[in-house]
Structures are given as structure tokens and as C-alpha cells.
Amino acid sequence: MKLEVIENIVKQVVKDLQQEGITMEASTYEYGVFDTMEAAISASEIAQKELMSYSLQERNSFVDAIRETILQKDHLDMISLMAVEETGIGRYSDKLIKNRVAAVKTPGKEVLETRAMTGHDGLTIEEFCPFGVIGAITPTTNPTETIINNSISMIVGGNTVVFSPHPRAKKVSTILVQMINKALEAAGAPNNLVTMVREPSIENTQIMMEHPKVRLLVATGGPGIVKQVLSSGKKAIGAGAGNPPVVVDETAHIEQAAKDIINGASFDNNVPCIAEKEVFVVEEVADQLVYHMKKNGAYEITDMSTLDTLVKKVTKDDGKPNPDFVGKSAKDLLALVGIVVDDSIHLIIARTSEHHHLVTEEMMMPILPIVSVPNVDIAIECAYRAELGNRHTAMMHSQNLEKLSKMARLLETTIFVKNAPSYAGIGVGGEGHTTFTIAGPTGEGITCARSFCRIRRCVLSEAFSLR
Ligand code: NAD
Missing domain, CATH: 3.40.309.10 (Aldehyde Dehydrogenase; Chain A, domain 2)
Structure with missing residues (x-):
């Protein structure tokens, strides 16, 4: 597609989004974007508690709404083009493929299988349960793909997520977080399942890493940031550099x-x-x-x-x-x-x-x-x-x-x-699902909703074994 055609599409979409109320100008918050990290985390905590009142099936329908909004042609074009323009990295045609695959092939609730053990002593189940608020650090090289992929996996797992994007990908990350929240709101989900701070910075990432309300850290990036999250004293998932x-x-x-x-x-x-x-x-x-x-x-x-x-x-x-x-x-x-x-x-x-x-x-x-x-x-x-x-x-x-x-x-x-x-x-x-957070150092591998969950056991003694 010619660059001018794409630019015109982007201008039109930005105008449409502004008419829908999505803008980067206002000062308090809009669709998940906050002035301070503290506010982004507090909103995320409230949203996570609300999310727990919805069933797994409903959470799955929420992440389907994320898939649909990303796959909307004008949205996909816009975030793919903006990612290249803002970061100066990569190719528009390949960003389209990567964003599409993140929306389509990030698994949903199907990976959250319950394990049951039955016998003389009764029934025990083990389920994948949320951590709560997750702090996710995303790279310049895959700014939008990682936000789409992490949002789907984390939300269907019952978590909310505060993103800390690379400052060089600030604008496209902001537009994307707003787009996701807008789609979630239309699908009947709580507000602020996905949040970020208006001005991402190293200082804001530090606040996020140290914040007591953030229960799990996920870093997708180079060795420096992976080491930082692993030294944070919290549970952390590190997806680090390669040289294949x-x-x-x-x-x-x-x-x-x-x-x-x-x-x-x-x-x-x-x-x-x-x-x-x-x-x-x-x-x-x-x-x-x-x-x-x-x-x-x-x-x-x-x-x-x-x-x-x-x-x-x-x-x-x-x-x-x-x-x-x-x-x-x-x-x-x-x-x-x-x-x-x-x-x-x-x-x-x-x-x-x-x-x-x-x-x-x-x-x-x-x-x-x-x-x-x-x-x-x-x-x-x-x-x-x-x-x-x-x-x-x-x-x-x-x-x-x-x-x-x-x-x-x-x-x-x-x-x-x-x-x-x-x-x-x-x-x-x-074959197989996609991820844009390949967690080699911490062993989760090709991450999915399961990777961002805690396993909890529930026991019923001396009943419900039917054999
Ligand atoms: P980067 O390490 O420079 O930045 C990654 C993220 O960490 C950014 O959001 C950045 O702002 C943040 N960050 C970096 N240092 C920080 C610090 N001291 N304090 C707070 N935040 C900090 O990497 P990049 O250039 O954005 O991405 C490329 C790197 O990421 C490559 O090494 C690539 O192999 C790796 N990567 C790995 C995966 C994976 O799934 N394993 C996926 C994509 C990229």
C-alpha cells in the first residue's frame, strides 16, 4: 500500500478516535492512561477486584473484544504504521503480520485447564488463579505486539496489567492502551484492566517495580531490565535477549x-x-x-x-x-x-x-x-x-x-x-500458539495465560470420588 494512502487512513482513524473520546490531550485519565504511576496502579488494583466478579467465560469474551478491535483494519494499519514511525524500527508490512498474529494466536481460556485428583480421600482440584496487578515492561522492538499479547494472556488469567513501555514507543503504546480499554468498555468489562502512565520513564518503571500493589513483574527486553526485575524481590518473569x-x-x-x-x-x-x-x-x-x-x-x-x-x-x-x-x-x-x-x-x-x-x-x-x-x-x-x-x-x-x-x-x-x-x-x-514474551531466563518459555497465574489447590475430603 502507498505511504500516502496509509497516512490518510491514519489521519482519519485518529480523527474518529478523537470523536469517540480517545485522545492524548486531557489531563486526568482517559481509557487507562494516567498522569502518575501511583494512579495507574491504584486504578489497576480496583479493576482487578472488579474483574474477579466475572466468570472465566466472561473474561474470555473480554479478551475476544481485544482481538476484534486490533483486527479492525483501520486499527491494525494505524498501530503498525505508528510503531514504525515513532520508533524508527522495523517494517510496516511485517508489523501488520506480527500484530495480527498477536491478536489471533495468543491463547485464551483454553490453556487454563483445571487439574483434578480423586481417590479414597476425596477430591482435590488445582486451578490457575490470578496474581493480581501485573507490571509489564515492553520493548521498543515489539511495542504493540507485546502489549496485545500480554493483555490477552494476563486478563484472561484474571489479572490486570500496568504497562511500562519504552519511552521511544510512548505514543503508539498510549493509543493502543486506549483502544484496548475502549473495546473492553464496549464489551462490558471493568474500566482500566490495562493501564499505563502518560510519560513512561526509567523512574516510573522503578516506581512500578517497587510498588507493593504490583504482585508480578514481567520484563520483555534486554539483559539489563531482565536482571532488574529478577533483583526486585518480587516474583518476576524475564524474557531476555537472544543471538540466534x-x-x-x-x-x-x-x-x-x-x-x-x-x-x-x-x-x-x-x-x-x-x-x-x-x-x-x-x-x-x-x-x-x-x-x-x-x-x-x-x-x-x-x-x-x-x-x-x-x-x-x-x-x-x-x-x-x-x-x-x-x-x-x-x-x-x-x-x-x-x-x-x-x-x-x-x-x-x-x-x-x-x-x-x-x-x-x-x-x-x-x-x-x-x-x-x-x-x-x-x-x-x-x-x-x-x-x-x-x-x-x-x-x-x-x-x-x-x-x-x-x-x-x-x-x-x-x-x-x-x-x-x-x-x-x-x-x-x-504449529502452536504465539507469544511476544519468550521467557527463557525464568523458564516459562512460550508464555500464555498459564504463565501469569498462580496454582492454587482446593480440597474436599472424603467425598466426590465417583469411581
Ligand atoms: P531494552 O532492554 O533497551 O528495553 C526494554 C524495556 O526495558 C523498555 O521498556 C525500557 O524502557 C526498559 N528499560 C531498560 N532499561 C531500564 C532501566 N534501567 N530501568 C527501567 N526500565 C528500563 O530493549 P529494547 O531495545 O527495547 O528491546 C530489544 C531487546 O529485547 C533485545 O535484546 C531483544 O532480544 C529483547 N527482546 C526479547 C524478547 C523475548 O521475548 N525474549 C522479545 C522482544 C525483545
Whole structure:
């Protein structure tokens, strides 16, 4: 779709929302957006108590209202476009896919199964029950997807949620929180099931993390914020950084592997934490892999000094990615070194050593290093080292079950995708539900409503065993 057409849609939707009463101008609160963190948390606490008077079925209908409002075409267009415009990260067409999948494939009440134990001593049940008010910290790279996904999972679990978005995603997060509350109100839900503070900041996040009314913290972001929530003294779920390697061996279907790697590594300009970040390919098929990658949308930088210049430009002095270039397109990045390409190029590739900066650092840019190695066993060992112990995500293209199994066992990643793009691991072209909070460090994995619940036991002694 042309940019002007999208801009006109956005302007119209913003106007419509303002007419409906959704605006960022007023000063007290509107649809879940508060002036202070204290007010956002207090409102959330009241809302959670109210929510407990509704049945699980009703909670499920509330989260269905969230799905419906997000899937409304003008809403989906707007939040996808605003996310790219405000953060400067990613691709509009891929944000559409990610927001849609968050709305459609985040599970509802079906994952909250009660467990029953019966016998001579009676009946015992164990149920997934809410924590209460959850404080959720969301990343710049998936600002809207994470809010949609977390809201559905947390509310159907009986919780309310106070979001602390990245300040660089303030506007789109505000619009989205208001949109969700508006839809919830129309569905008959209590007000303020989802709240946030008007001016997100590190200070406000600190207040949230320390607040006694917040019973569970959920951080989706880099290692710094995950460490902070884990040091908070509260129950915390950490969804941290990855640096996903891909192994390609000589038994793989090379052309398909090339296409899959391009699709995964260029998805949303490489910002997803699960996206392919480095490739280890067995020497004998390396040329073939690069050939097919170039035929399918990759541009190869062969001159090492050009690569060095590019890497220097997009890297800060401390070696971390320069945020100005995170999630930029391959075309824009190539322009930094004077290379002009058309929109058919989605990914930059370059042959490097195992120790290259692009291999060892999570850059979140569509520049993919390709490392040739003598055999598949060495490729798997390199992948293990490059993954940096995150145990997050890895991919392998191979028909050799023994080696696939070897890699899965050695890397111990939360997600291991075989013969497909990385995003198959979050339900895009792969079986299973989606999440945008992949909790590797704390072990909840592909989070869903269950992850944000406490298990409580209820016992009836000496009755109700029917066998
Ligand atoms: P980030 O760590 O810079 O920020 C994440 C969130 O934490 C933001 O809301 C930010 O404002 C907040 N934050 C960071 N430091 C803070 C501090 N000292 N005090 C209070 N709040 C603080 O990460 P980002 O650039 O927004 O996102 C990219 C990172 O997130 C990557 O490392 C990526 O791998 C990771 N990520 C992980 C997952 C997952 O599910 N595991 C999903 C998306 C992104």
C-alpha cells in the first residue's frame, strides 16, 4: 500500500478516535492512561477486584473484544504504521503480520485447564488463579505486539496489567492502551484492566517495580531490565535477549534453506529476538547457499573494508548496536556505504570468521554474517558459542536426524526450529500458539495465560470420588 494512502487512513482513524473520546490531550485519565504511576496502579488494583466478579467465560469474551478491535483494519494499519514511525524500527508490512498474529494466536481460556485428583480421600482440584496487578515492561522492538499479547494472556488469567513501555514507543503504546480499554468498555468489562502512565520513564518503571500493589513483574527486553526485575524481590518473569544461530549442513535442501533464512533474518528488519543473527554453513555447500540467498533478496558485501566501514557506522563505541540503525532496512544500511539497491533487497550478507563482531553481538539489523566451517559438528559447536548461553532460539537446516537432535540437545534453546524460518517458532507458519514474551531466563518459555497465574489447590475430603 502507498505511504500516502496509509497516512490518510491514519489521519482519519485518529480523527474518529478523537470523536469517540480517545485522545492524548486531557489531563486526568482517559481509557487507562494516567498522569502518575501511583494512579495507574491504584486504578489497576480496583479493576482487578472488579474483574474477579466475572466468570472465566466472561473474561474470555473480554479478551475476544481485544482481538476484534486490533483486527479492525483501520486499527491494525494505524498501530503498525505508528510503531514504525515513532520508533524508527522495523517494517510496516511485517508489523501488520506480527500484530495480527498477536491478536489471533495468543491463547485464551483454553490453556487454563483445571487439574483434578480423586481417590479414597476425596477430591482435590488445582486451578490457575490470578496474581493480581501485573507490571509489564515492553520493548521498543515489539511495542504493540507485546502489549496485545500480554493483555490477552494476563486478563484472561484474571489479572490486570500496568504497562511500562519504552519511552521511544510512548505514543503508539498510549493509543493502543486506549483502544484496548475502549473495546473492553464496549464489551462490558471493568474500566482500566490495562493501564499505563502518560510519560513512561526509567523512574516510573522503578516506581512500578517497587510498588507493593504490583504482585508480578514481567520484563520483555534486554539483559539489563531482565536482571532488574529478577533483583526486585518480587516474583518476576524475564524474557531476555537472544543471538540466534542457524546451522546449514550438506544434507539440507539448500535453496529452501536460503529462502527460509532470508525470510526469517529480514523479517521486521531483523529486530525479533528470535530472528536469525548468524549462519554456520558446512564448507561444501557454502557457495551454493550464498548463490541462492543472492537470488532471493540478499546483497553480498564482498569487500571487507566496506563491511568494516558499515559495521563501524552502526556500532557504538562500547560495541553495542547504535539505536539509530536498529531495525533499519537493508537498503538504508547499504546507503551508508554508498551502495544503492532497490526494494527487492531485504538482507545484507557477508562472509566472516566465527569471531566477527556481527556474529558475537546481537545487532538487530538485516546484516547477516555467514561463516563456513569444515563439517556439521564444528558448525554446531560454533552455534553453541555464538548463542552466548542465552538458551533462546536456534535454527538448523538438515535432513540428518542425528545431527538435528545433537544441536537441539547441546544448545538447550527455548525455541529450536528445523527447516523453516525462525518465525515458525512463534506460530507464523509453524504449529502452536504465539507469544511476544519468550521467557527463557525464568523458564516459562512460550508464555500464555498459564504463565501469569498462580496454582492454587482446593480440597474436599472424603467425598466426590465417583469411581
Ligand atoms: P531494552 O532492554 O533497551 O528495553 C526494554 C524495556 O526495558 C523498555 O521498556 C525500557 O524502557 C526498559 N528499560 C531498560 N532499561 C531500564 C532501566 N534501567 N530501568 C527501567 N526500565 C528500563 O530493549 P529494547 O531495545 O527495547 O528491546 C530489544 C531487546 O529485547 C533485545 O535484546 C531483544 O532480544 C529483547 N527482546 C526479547 C524478547 C523475548 O521475548 N525474549 C522479545 C522482544 C525483545
